Amino acid sequence: MLDIFTWLASWLVYDLGGFDPDSKLGSSLHFFVEDTSKIFALLVVMIYVIALLRASLNLERVRYYIQQKNLFAGYGLGAGFGAITPFCSCSSIPLFLGFTSAGIPLGITMAFLFTSPIINEVAVIMLWSLLGWEFTLVYITIGMAVGIGGGMLLDSLGAERWLKDFAAKAYQNAAGSPQVNQPAPVSHSLTLKQRHQFARNELYEIVARIWKWIIIGVGLGAALHGFVPDGWFSDNLGSGQWWNVPVAVLAGLPLYSNATGVIPIMESLITKGLPVGTTLAFCMSTVAASFPEFIMLKQVMLWRLLATIFIILLINFMLVGWIINLLAPWLFSSL
């Protein structure tokens, strides 16, 4: 069914535009038109449908579910809800304090915040359409693992002692008086019309926020696709020496992008011979470890905690890179 976008691109670029399919520019343009039209079409449909389904999911209910679970289920739930809950990064601080003052352990809250930028419906739709379902599943598993592992490690270090005073107090107050038996927040049953309105607003808001990232991301991906020879990375960097992974993670750090901008580049990087694990490590580092967000968290954390979180993330990304590079031959028959 997605072939229609390949035809559309061929028709526009080769037939109407008169570009030579074998030229660098022609092949870049074809890639750009095919991927942008495909991504936008899929996004519009899928964001709307997903928003319809999750219209009644709000943070209060998410917090309630997480509170009811024991510690171990909590990490999984934290990361899981981080993946599916609509959530804007400017709400990080209120969310953090809302969870903490409800007595939810720091590690679980951080599992939510780690996973949230890595996995969301836009990322999943784009990965699925560009790189296939195997890759998407691996990506989701890794995103969850990074969140759960990072959260558990923070708790095992006793990291809550590095919270700012007021946040630490709020946590201790709540932890001292468990509110496990409080009633569940009321779930408003929405009419179809309300769901439609919510979904329409979500669609406008998300597309307005991400369209330029898609253009930039696909543009860069298209340039790589057309102008960098196949196998360039494996010819020039060697295929997967161990140090490639830390270099990719460090290279991704100063690049501040969201998943939407990076995923179209991943496709090109992989076909140009960058090992899958290295590519994923680069992507995660670009998406999940961004300085503006860290500076925001400074309002509730001491530097020591911020630095710990940062180091944990870097180590996690490198592990992702190495492990996936090792497993790649078994995981991806198609790549």
Added chain:
Amino acid sequence: MKKIEVLGTGCKKCTVTAEQITAIAKELGTDVEVTKVTDPQIIMHYQVMSTPAVAVNGQLAHSGGIPDREKIEALLNA
């Protein structure tokens, strides 16, 4: 006079919310004082998790996004 606080850690949506409330209040001739609150302690005190949120005279009245015109009018007339 109504004391309106727009709660949020300072993203664009919070600014827009404050501007819209000010503009609509002016249109309706409601006497208001709109302040933007970015202090996380105060936001925590209101138990808000999704911003922007709006408090009227110290009572939380809205949270989770930019309120639409109807909602703002309701807040101002309440």
